[in-house]
Amino acid sequence: MALARRKAASTITPPAAGASRQATAPKPTRKRAPNRTLRSAPSESETPPIHPTLDRALRELLHRVDFPDAEILTYDDLHHWGDEAAAAFVSAGIVVPAGFATEIPCPECGDGTMVRVDRDPAGTCIAATCWGGDDPHRVRLAVDRARLWKFSLEGLASLVAASSPTVGRIEVVVADRLVLVGSAEFRGVSYEVFIARGTTWADREARIASAERLMHSPLPLVLSVDRAPVVQDWLPTRPAFGCLTTVLRWTNRGCAVRWDVLATQDAGPHPASDPCSWLSVTQAAERLLDVRSAIDLPKARARVSRAAGDSKFRTNGASGTARRIHEPSFSVWLLSERAKDLSVD
Ligand SMILES: [Zn+2]
Numbered sequence: 001m002a003l004a005r006r007k008a009a010s011t012i013t014p015p016a017a018g019a020s021r022q023a024t025a026p027k028p029t030r031k032r033a034p035n036r037t038l039r040s041a042p043s044e045s046e047t048p049p050i051h052p053t054l055d056r057a058l059r060e061l062l063h064r065v066d067f068p069d070a071e072i073l074t075y076d077d078l079h080h081w082g083d084e085a086a087a088a089f090v091s092a093g094i095v096v097p098a099g100f101a102t103e104i105p106c107p108e109c110g111d112g113t114m115v116r117v118d119r120d121p122a123g124t125c126i127a128a129t130c131w132g133g134d135d136p137h138r139v140r141l142a143v144d145r146a147r148l149w150k151f152s153l154e155g156l157a158s159l160v161a162a163s164s165p166t167v168g169r170i171e172v173v174v175a176d177r178l179v180l181v182g183s184a185e186f187r188g189v190s191y192e193v194f195i196a197r198g199t200t201w202a203d204r205e206a207r208i209a210s211a212e213r214l215m216h217s218p219l220p221l222v223l224s225v226d227r228a229p230v231v232q233d234w235l236p237t238r239p240a241f242g243c244l245t246t247v248l249r250w251t252n253r254g255c256a257v258r259w260d261v262l263a264t265q266d267a268g269p270h271p272a273s274d275p276c277s278w279l280s281v282t283q284a285a286e287r288l289l290d291v292r293s294a295i296d297l298p299k300a301r302a303r304v305s306r307a308a309g310d311s312k313f314r315t316n317g318a319s320g321t322a323r324r325i326h327e328p329s330f331s332v333w334l335l336s337e338r339a340k341d342l343s344v345d
Contacts (some may be wrong), residue, residue, distance in 0.1 A: 005325070047258065050249040052098060054088050056082030057248040061089065061151070062245045066226035068141060068201055069178070071151040072098060076105070078149050092255070093155035098148040106130040108139055117146045153197050153225075157181045160223070160248060164257035166193055173213040180213060186259060189314075191221035195244065199229035209233045216330035216336060218313055222248065238328065278324035281305060287330070293340040 034243065035315050065071050073095060077088045083187045103114045106128075113132030120127060127140050144217070156181040157170050166182035172179055173194070181193040196208055199222070214220055220239035224230065229241055242262045250260055279287070285300035304325070313333045314326035 057085035065151040098150035163255040
């Protein structure tokens, strides 16, 4: 399978996101680029005003949890941005309960002295003995002080889904690292929107970039929690990229994904047709012959037509000789065909 991926990847053109970032001069207009406007994105004037406290808190939280081992939040961590933000995060499901701390800083000493926590039998209070300073003392506190919280990528996916016109079901692809949010129309084409955490961590390629569900997505858009992904890692899948810290904003009417901001980002999604080429059915069948043994051109043509009818990749919607096949999504389908051929051998 790894071999299949590597070989197939070499038949794919370089990522448009990287290419467009390096380009210094504007590219000539492409006659095949769809001339449709963005249907689902709200215009800037429709977006309610940003909620300054919650918006800043959200972005700082996302920044924090995009570091390894930083997803556990203590009471003080969660309340760092104020009680309103803490309540909003819990209510939105982006932080979820994660048990209780065994030690917390003594609130009376206030110098970071840690006290061991004993919960009372009713579970409403905690009691501890503090040995800090010269004067050992008992402290009693509401149990919430010892409660721990954990960032939830799945909860964030639900928030993104509720904050943007995505359709489809949320699907955890790699636990805590990659979640499919659904499909969203962007620049006139339908992307599968994923959110990813840890796109710059050392294990990113093994954990995220080669996830099967992402590999087989015809047109993926990966929204990194905070840090911009390393484009080279993602060559086989060639997703469009964005960062949630930039595009997910907390407004006075809840969260909103700012697709208009995404469109202007350097690492924003490339248009699906840029720089892709469209293939005729015969051209696509010839590509299929390269990866499948034991079939001839008429069989390959029939197979391509059938797969087009089953929406295995994107087409221009026409049939017969007018049918054109979207090259990037066809290349992704070829990966699975090549894998089948290798498994037959
Ligand atoms: Zn103390």
